[in-house]
Amino acid sequence: MLASDGGVSGLRPVSSAADDIGRGDPALSTRLTALWETPDTWVARIATVDHKTLGKRYVYTAFVFFVLGGIEALLIRLQLARPDNTLISPNAYNQLMTMHGVTMMFLFIQPVLSGFSFYLTPLMIGARELAFPRLNAFSYYAFLLAGVFMYASFAIGQAPNAGWFNYTPLADAVHDPGRNIDFYVLGLLFLGTSTTAGAFNSIVTILKLRAPGMSLSTMPLFLWSSLTVSFAVVFSMPAFTVALGFLELERQWHFAFFDAARGGSALLWQHLFWVFAHPWVYIVFLPATGMLSMVIPTFCRRPITGHTYVALSTVATGAIGFGVWVHHMFATGLPQLEMSFFGGASMLISIPSAVTIFAWLATMWYGRVVLATPMLFALAFIVQFVIGGVSGVMTAAIPFDWQATDTYFIVAHIHYVLLGGSVFGLFAGAYYWAPKAYGHMPNEAVSKLAFWLMFVGFNVGFFPMHMSGLLGMPRRVYTYAASSGLAGLNLISTVGAYLLAIGIAIGLWSLYRCRSHGPAAGANPWGAASLEWLTTSPPRPFNFAHVPLVDSRHPLWDGAYSVGPSLDGARLSPLTTAVDGEPVAPIALPEDNVWSVAIAVAMLVAFAALLARIDVLAAAGFVTTLLCLARWMWPASAHTPAAAEA
Amino acid sequence: MTLFLINEGTLFACLVSSYFYLALRNPAWPPAGVEKPSLPIPAVMTALLLSSSGVLVIAERGFAARRRLRYRVGVLLTIALGTAFLVLQGVEYADKLERLRPSQNSYASLFYTITGLHGVHVAFGLLFLLWALLREVRNTAHPPKSLAISNASWYWHFVDGVWLVIVTSLYLSPRWS
Numbered sequence: 001m002l003a004s005d006g007g008v009s010g011l012r013p014v015s016s017a018a019d020d021i022g023r024g025d026p027a028l029s030t031r032l033t034a035l036w037e038t039p040d041t042w043v044a045r046i047a048t049v050d051h052k053t054l055g056k057r058y059v060y061t062a063f064v065f066f067v068l069g070g071i072e073a074l075l076i077r078l079q080l081a082r083p084d085n086t087l088i089s090p091n092a093y094n095q096l097m098t099m100h101g102v103t104m105m106f107l108f109i110q111p112v113l114s115g116f117s118f119y120l121t122p123l124m125i126g127a128r129e130l131a132f133p134r135l136n137a138f139s140y141y142a143f144l145l146a147g148v149f150m151y152a153s154f155a156i157g158q159a160p161n162a163g164w165f166n167y168t169p170l171a172d173a174v175h176d177p178g179r180n181i182d183f184y185v186l187g188l189l190f191l192g193t194s195t196t197a198g199a200f201n202s203i204v205t206i207l208k209l210r211a212p213g214m215s216l217s218t219m220p221l222f223l224w225s226s227l228t229v230s231f232a233v234v235f236s237m238p239a240f241t242v243a244l245g246f247l248e249l250e251r252q253w254h255f256a257f258f259d260a261a262r263g264g265s266a267l268l269w270q271h272l273f274w275v276f277a278h279p280w281v282y283i284v285f286l287p288a289t290g291m292l293s294m295v296i297p298t299f300c301r302r303p304i305t306g307h308t309y310v311a312l313s314t315v316a317t318g319a320i321g322f323g324v325w326v327h328h329m330f331a332t333g334l335p336q337l338e339m340s341f342f343g344g345a346s347m348l349i350s351i352p353s354a355v356t357i358f359a360w361l362a363t364m365w366y367g368r369v370v371l372a373t374p375m376l377f378a379l380a381f382i383v384q385f386v387i388g389g390v391s392g393v394m395t396a397a398i399p400f401d402w403q404a405t406d407t408y409f410i411v412a413h414i415h416y417v418l419l420g421g422s423v424f425g426l427f428a429g430a431y432y433w434a435p436k437a438y439g440h441m442p443n444e445a446v447s448k449l450a451f452w453l454m455f456v457g458f459n460v461g462f463f464p465m466h467m468s469g470l471l472g473m474p475r476r477v478y479t480y481a482a483s484s485g486l487a488g489l490n491l492i493s494t495v496g497a498y499l500l501a502i503g504i505a506i507g508l509w510s511l512y513r514c515r516s517h518g519p520a521a522g523a524n525p526w527g528a529a530s531l532e533w534l535t536t537s538p539p540r541p542f543n544f545a546h547v548p549l550v551d552s553r554h555p556l557w558d559g560a561y562s563v564g565p566s567l568d569g570a571r572l573s574p575l576t577t578a579v580d581g582e583p584v585a586p587i588a589l590p591e592d593n594v595w596s597v598a599i600a601v602a603m604l605v606a607f608a609a610l611l612a613r614i615d616v617l618a619a620a621g622f623v624t625t626l627l628c629l630a631r632w633m634w635p636a637s638a639h640t641p642a643a644a645e646a
Numbered sequence: 647m648t649l650f651l652i653n654e655g656t657l658f659a660c661l662v663s664s665y666f667y668l669a670l671r672n673p674a675w676p677p678a679g680v681e682k683p684s685l686p687i688p689a690v691m692t693a694l695l696l697s698s699s700g701v702l703v704i705a706e707r708g709f710a711a712r713r714r715l716r717y718r719v720g721v722l723l724t725i726a727l728g729t730a731f732l733v734l735q736g737v738e739y740a741d742k743l744e745r746l747r748p749s750q751n752s753y754a755s756l757f758y759t760i761t762g763l764h765g766v767h768v769a770f771g772l773l774f775l776l777w778a779l780l781r782e783v784r785n786t787a788h789p790p791k792s793l794a795i796s797n798a799s800w801y802w803h804f805v806d807g808v809w810l811v812i813v814t815s816l817y818l819s820p821r822w823s
Contacts, residue, residue, distance in 0.1 A: 200653075234653050238653060255749055255755040259752075
């Protein structure tokens with residue numbers, strides 16, 4: 001099927017029965033569509049809670065921020081292309097450099113991975129929705145508005161400018177008196193509500209709405225990643241909330257938390273920030289490994305080696321990720337013993353990552369590798385992540401860290417892990433699931449061109465930064481002297497960055513184009529094993545006509561699934577037990593509503609008023625938020641049971 | 647709801663950790679010239695919150711047993727006790743603010759931030775209970791089990807538990823050293 005349709009040889013559906021359940025019963029399909037479909041009006045589109053619609057919006061919005069953050073990066077590289085450049089002023093450079101980091105870390109990579117998770121999770125577990133569909137709508141709108149809020153800072157020329165770590169005292173009101181940092185603090189507090197709500201939603205969905213028969217040990221590995229990072233959000237985000245709250249109280253109401261003259265400590269910010277931000281690095285990395293654990297077995301034509309060990313490694317990485325934050329602070333004069341402990345933990349965390357990598361390598365070794373575009377991105381991920389991982393282990397050695405900290409060596413390290421790792425993994429996932437979401441195959445030749453441009457551009461751009469860093473080039477400085485001898489390496493980096501940008505542009509275009517162009521994908525174009533490939537491409541509003549019942553890690557390969565009830569009396573999806581996936585009862589899921597949007601807007605008003613110091617308006621915004629919340633939680637009718645909870 | 651409470655609990659854990667972090671890094675805590683917090687008012691506040699939790703448990707049992715009057719009286723009494731708690735916190739603040747402003751030093755900032763944020767949680771807990779009561783009155787919460795009722799109660803018990811940690815950390819611990 002595929003050899004002729006999509007031009008990808010060697011892949012075909014394993015079983016012709018691997019097709020959507022419920023085809024051939026048009027009456028059932030019509031009934032379910034009437035129940036689940038979003039009407040084609042503007043109000044309905046805003047009020048929709050469909051996880052597929054919202055998941056796609058999440059991904060599109062995040063990619064818009066990706067392009068903005070990318071433009072900032074290209075301006076930075078233009079400024080650094082030659083020594084003593086005066087193209088961009090130091091002040092503007094600080095804003096661009098900060099917003100590049102803030103955008104990529106908070107407005108792009110985490111939301112885009114969440115978007116994939118919200119789109120895919122119900123399909124992978126055979127459910128019809130997320131556990132809290134309205135909460136998902138809130139998450140999306142809060143993310144969108146928080147991003148717009150932070151970008152509004154450019155309009156008044158006061159974008160955040162103290163780096164994405166935002167260290168005090170650089171970021172306090174004495175040294176940074178404008179509104180710059182207030183945009184950062186309030187914007188990220190707002191965004192934190194979206195992230196936290198999304199984490200609750202993922203956890204409950206994965207633990208409670210899996211298809212009957214899908215136990216924790218048989219669920220797809222991507223979900224192990226989602227589950228791990230969602231718990232990491234629940235435990236790490238409060239530290240950031242506290243740090244941001246402290247800073248805003250200090251900036252606007254003259255409280256004392258970080259001011260040493262009044263008994264505070266600048267290191268308190270660093271501790272709170274990294275207690276949050278180191279787990280955050282894994283939060284934006286592990287979902288990409290989860291994607292690879294889905295992509296690699298499909299294109300090796302065999303189950304992943306060491307499924308259980310990969311799942312355990314994922315959880316272990318998430319857990320150890322909470323014990324390594326001090327490695328960002330080795331150069332701050334902490335006690336020796338404390339540093340040794342965190343240095344050890346930082347080396348330890350490479351072990352579970354290595355387990356995962358070796359599991360992938362073994363899968364390829366024993367499998368029959370098909371070099372389709374998603375697999376190429378997966379291979380590049382492995383190469384680049386290993387380089388980034390090795391430079392990470394190097395900096396876990398404290399004496400080396402003292403030499404490399406705050407240089408371009410660290411810039412190279414973080415980009416190898418998060419761009420060479422997470423973003424390449426994301427593209428592997430995007431090319432893998434685009435046929436499912438759009439129903440068409442991306443053009444293979446154009447996709448491969450995009451891949452090679454990205455791969456070459458990335459390595460040409462970022463590998464020289466290891467060297468310029470070891471030669472002493474400090475990060476976050478707007479220029480460098482001609483006498484430093486760094487001009488050649490920097491010019492190479494700039495050329496690479498532009499090559500990468502061209503590759504990304506072509507890649508995004510080819511993905512966008514398969515919304516309407518390209519050979520029809522069919523239900524399972526790659527011959528993959530997991531449940532999302534069971535239903536139509538694109539999936540219908542109700543996902544599955546019948547509840548799938550599964551009894552295997554690879555239901556579509558083993559044929560180990562059967563048809564359950566159709567649950568077509570209301571918006572219903574089966575509720576199952578957390579560990580074994582034993583069926584409990586069907587639960588009713590809520591209808592579309594506008595209250596989730598209203599809450600996000602009320603919160604935007606409140607945060608904007610806090611920024612402008614119109615305290616009455618801020619209070620009004622928060623009161624409106626509470627009123628909308630009370631209305632939202634009020635049952636629509638006496639017969640609607642509330643959704644399940646963890 | 648469980649996840650939400652874990653998340654909120656972590657928030658207070660971070661706050662209390664920050665308190666002890668700065669306590670250990672200052673030569674004197676509370677700093678020289680700042681008196682230790684007095685105990686009589688917080689003792690009454692603690693008694694109010696603990697008894698309110700007890701009353702609420704009785705109210706919940708009334709709900710499960712379909713004894714609507716017992717539930718309603720119990721919740722109203724809980725709300726009254728919680729409101730009294732907030733009034734006393736106001737009295738404590740009014741007295742303390744004359745001698746110690748939040749901006750004076752890190753000790754004062756942390757004291758007012760932690761107790762103030764807890765006060766906000768108490769106020770939110772009161773609104774939550776009121777909302778649950780309204781649902782019971784309007785027949786949109788059905789015995790013996792209703793998530794609306796039990797979530798509001800869980801939140802209230804959680805806020806009480808946090809108060810015990812705050813009393814121990816902010817009011818009692820300065821007296822041990």
